[in-house]
Amino acid sequence: MQSEPVTFHESHSFALRLWHWLTFITITASLVLVLMGSTFFRMKDNISVVQAQVERKGGTVTVDQARAVAHEYSDKMWMAHKYVGYGLCFLLFCRFIIEVTQPGKEKLQSKIRRALALNANTLVDKNDKMHYLWVKRGYLIFYLLFFIMALTGLGLAYEEVPMLEPMHDSIEDVHKFTQYLIYTFIVVHLVGVIRADMGKYNGLVSSMIHGKNPSQS
Ligand code: HEM
Ligand code: HEM
Numbered sequence: 159m160q161s162e163p164v165t166f167h168e169s170h171s172f173a174l175r176l177w178h179w180l181t182f183i184t185i186t187a188s189l190v191l192v193l194m195g196s197t198f199f200r201m202k203d204n205i206s207v208v209q210a211q212v213e214r215k216g217g218t219v220t221v222d223q224a225r226a227v228a229h230e231y232s233d234k235m236w237m238a239h240k241y242v243g244y245g246l247c248f249l250l251f252c253r254f255i256i257e258v259t260q261p262g263k264e265k266l267q268s269k270i271r272r273a274l275a276l277n278a279n280t281l282v283d284k285n286d287k288m289h290y291l292w293v294k295r296g297y298l299i300f301y302l303l304f305f306i307m308a309l310t311g312l313g314l315a316y317e318e319v320p321m322l323e324p325m326h327d328s329i330e331d332v333h334k335f336t337q338y339l340i341y342t343f344i345v346v347h348l349v350g351v352i353r354a355d356m357g358k359y360n361g362l363v364s365s366m367i368h369g370k371n372p373s374q375s
Contacts, residue, residue, distance in 0.1 A: 164273050164283070164290040166359045169371040171264055173256045178366060181249050185344075188242045192337070195235040204228035243311045250308050253301070270294050293350065300343045306336050 170178075208224040219227075262268050273291050278284040310333035317326050355362040365371065 164276060164278075164286045166290065166293070166354060166362055167365070167371050168269075169369055170366060171256075171260055172369060173260065174264070175366055175369055177249065177253055177256055181246075181253075184242060184245050184249060185340075188239060188246060189341075191235055191239040191242060195232060195239060199232045199235045201225065201228045201232040204231065240311075240315050243308075243315065246304075247308045247312065250301075250304055266294060266297060270298075296343070296346070300340075300347075303336055303339050303343065306332065307340060310336065 205221060205224045205228050208227045209219055209221070212219040212224070257265055257267075263272075270291065273287055273294070276283075276287055278287045310329045313322055313325070313329040314333060316322060317329075322329070351363055351366075
């Protein structure tokens with residue numbers, strides 16, 4: 159059987175490219191809000207700040223009153239995270255629609271199946287095939303993590319639904335833990351695409367912008 163070499167020089171559809179960059183922007187916005195909610199707007203740290211500011215202006219405020227003010231700001235931050243989260247849920251749904259509607263050869267599953275069916279004859283071919291499969295399976299794992307984040311995020315957003323109340327703490331634990339796996343994916347992904355672009359797969363990053371296959375231009 160004649161086998162084509164495995165290469166990351168692939169063209170990506172307009173829908174996938176648009177989805178990719180919108181997802182990049184929305185996840186980054188979500189991460190910035192998480193970072194701010196867990197640092198500058200952390201309720202516990204701001205109780206004393208509120209008290210100090212009111213005292214500087216000649217007033218007094220109890221810990222309870224200061225907590226209410228600090229809580230309001232922290233709440234605003236998490237509300238914003240929730241709304242951006244709805245956007246992420248929509249984007250995940252769009253990715254599913256793109257996968258089922260795009261041409262067969264551009265589907266992630268069919269790329270993996272094609273790579274698996276390749277005859278890798280030399281050590282270089284075998285290494286390329288394994289690398290390609292790791293990367294594409296990595297995307298599948300990312301989609302699974304994204305799904306878990308969306309599901310648990312919605313579970314937290316609708317915490318007052320009676321059926322979800324007893325599960326609140328577990329849902330929160332899963333949401334909190336999975337964030338670290340998402341961060342790991344992002345770091346590995348960024349290092350991976352930049353290294354690939356600077357090495358054997360020059361033009362990889364710009365192909366995610368203009369959509370042309372760099373090996374054919
Ligand atoms: C990359 C994706 C996401 C990351 C890294 C992330 C991270 C976090 C973190 C760290 C918390 C704080 C948990 C705590 O300390 O109690 C949180 C809370 C929350 N997240 Fe996400 N999240 C993501 C996606 C989503 C999505 C898709 C939704 C869907 C609506 C969502 C909805 C929420 C809600 C409602 C809360 C609770 C906020 C509150 O305490 O009022 N998140 N998220
Ligand atoms: C929040 C950050 C990011 C996330 C979550 C993310 C996610 C993804 C996902 C899921 C894919 C696979 C798409 C598919 O075929 O189904 C992908 C591909 C790609 N991403 Fe990102 N991305 C991020 C940031 C970036 C950035 C900043 C760059 C450019 C420096 C980039 C460059 C690429 C490239 C070149 C590909 C195609 C690689 C290939 O063909 O295997 N990504 N990204």
